[in-house]
Amino acid sequence: MEENREKVLIVGIELDSDKIDIEDSLNELEELVEAAGGTVEARVIQRKDRINAATFIGTGKAEEIHSYCEDLEIDTVVFNDELSGAQLRNLEEIINRKIIDRTNLILDIFALRAVSREGKLQVKLAQLKYRLPRLVGFRDYLSREGAGIGTRGPGEQKLETDRRHILREINNIEKQLKDLEGVRDVKRKKRLSSQMPMVALVGYTNAGKSTLMNRLMVQKEGFDENKQVYVEDMLFASLDTAHRVGKLPNGQDYLLADTVGFVSKLPTKLVEAFKGTLEEVEYADLLLHVVDASNEDLDIQINTTMELLKDLNTVDKPIVTVFNKMDKLEESGLNIAGMETENPIYISAKNGNGIEELKHLIQDTLPLEYRRVKMLIPFDSQSVSSYLMNQYQVDDIEYTEEGTLFTLTINHIDYEKFNEYILK
Ligand SMILES: Nc1nc2c(ncn2[C@@H]2O[C@H](COP(=O)(O)OP(=O)(O)OP(=O)(O)O)[C@@H](O)[C@H]2O)c(=O)[nH]1
Ligand SMILES: [Mg+2]
Structure with missing residues (x-):
């Protein structure tokens, strides 16, 4: 297994405006790469005052990375920030390796982990929406099976690379998610009630x-x-x-x-x-x-x-x-x-x-408001009586003709729930 792990080089830019330390941020990126099944062999940091619109990092830096990749036999280069389609394509031209950005990496991990039907659909939808504006930057290998990090859909499904197919698929998934939302809504209402x-x-x-x-x-x-x-x-x-x-x-x-x-x-x-x-x-x-x-x-x-x-x-x-x-x-x-x-x-x-x-x-x-009340529970509502006895410290109990009369302090949830028994 170990020898099959993708060899990865990670790249981060440190801008003057950054609040997070770049080394810390790359440590986390390294963990993410490992979670996706890769091994980080090297990291490259560039300190800049602004990013290069065409290649994100400087072109000189990109060429430097290309030679590292040759020396270290790197398979994949992962960038710590989200890249545009043009940036992906330009970088790939210079570095001649698969280029992945942080967003794609995280989506890939989610795709590996998704279990429920809804989870898988949610991840796939996010992946397709990520792909759509970047199709220019995507090469043939992305549609091949087994192309590794950044190319996997939920359940190792292959992801579409054709614009029309993607649009249709997005539509389709959104419909399915709407239906599942209905199911979740019912479950939530049940919980609320x-x-x-x-x-x-x-x-x-x-x-x-x-x-x-x-x-x-x-x-x-x-x-x-x-x-x-x-x-x-x-x-x-x-x-x-x-x-x-x-x-x-x-x-x-x-x-x-x-x-x-x-x-x-x-x-x-x-x-x-x-x-x-x-x-x-x-x-x-x-x-x-x-x-x-x-x-x-x-x-x-x-x-x-x-x-x-x-x-x-x-x-x-x-x-x-x-x-x-x-x-x-x-x-x-x-x-x-x-x-x-x-x-x-x-x-x-x-x-x-x-x-x-x-x-x-x-x-x-927990923001629970408590109120002191008197409640009259009919004898045929034994379950309510035992609930109150179990749930609360009852201050006083009196057995009357109509039922059991409790004096106690209850929370607002039960106040609503058992409103009919409360003596006003
Ligand atoms: N030493 C130590 N390890 C802990 C403690 N609590 C959790 N862990 C370990 O931390 C790891 C992550 O724990 P999880 O409970 O899966 O963390 P989580 O927050 O649910 O993580 P995600 O579901 O990935 O977001 C596991 O290996 C746990 O055994 C703790 O109190 N002490
Ligand atoms: Mg967890």
Whole structure:
């Protein structure tokens, strides 16, 4: 397997206006290349005050890269920024290798990871929309099978390179996605009518969101192994949203949603394509922003996530910042004290440290309003009575002719749900 890995050279431009350190950015690009099945053999950085419209980097630099590629037997050159069709073509002419940009690389990884039908369609749509304005820059090899990174559709499908076919395909996929949206809408309405508060896990890819989800679901009495979500030490392990029902310390049930991870310079087309899946974030009552505390780029990762959250209309939602992987912090030697974040908490999803505290913090931060009420539950509505007894601290119970009279404090969700029993 190892000897089949594509040999890659990565290229980054550092502009004066850049806020992110170029080495950090290329470290991440290297991880992305590995996630796509390549091996980075070399990196080239050019510092410039502006980009070259025709070749992105300077032509002299491009020629330099060509000779590196000859010496190192490089298969593919990956650029850290999105390139135009003309830039792709011009660079390929000089460098004489397959040229891939960061966007295409990320789309390629998503194509490898997509599992659900909707996920595959979303990725393919984003890939086709990426291709359409770049057809001039695409060479024959892109339509060949087995051409490697940047050429793979979901399920190793070959992607179209013919404009008319692409347009037809885009149309077709958009229709299919519309239908699936209807299905998702029904599911969401069902969840909303379950009246449970919804908590969404968000954050950078590989931060530990899915691990934390599994950890939060471990209840004392029995735990269904089959309900575990997929965890892996790789970028974009989760592409589909998963839901589970959990219990807070006060007995309140809540819905927890795991979502796709973020990465810097995430292609806007991809974010758009995944808006459907990311709806969970928009409907959530509370966001758990999971951060890998042991990652040296955690400030970039936090900022990237916060920026993407802004795009998703979530500015006014309460957030808990979950610094995860605290078990690795000492080894990493990082100092995370003094970082300014909303409601910080420090945990290890792996060994379980801080999980009980986190559950309490979720409970305290969930915007639930409580009201003290008197409720009269008829004797034939036994299930409501037992729900109230299980869910709440009941202050007073009286058995009357018409039913059981409870005095207790309930949250606004149950207030709506059991409105008919409440004595006004
Ligand atoms: N040491 C340590 N490793 C952890 C911890 N939490 C998660 N990990 C590891 O980090 C890796 C990524 O975990 P995931 O839960 O898949 O991360 P994710 O945020 O869901 O990632 P994506 O789905 O790719 O966005 C896995 O190898 C986990 O075992 C932790 O608290 N400590
Ligand atoms: Mg995950």
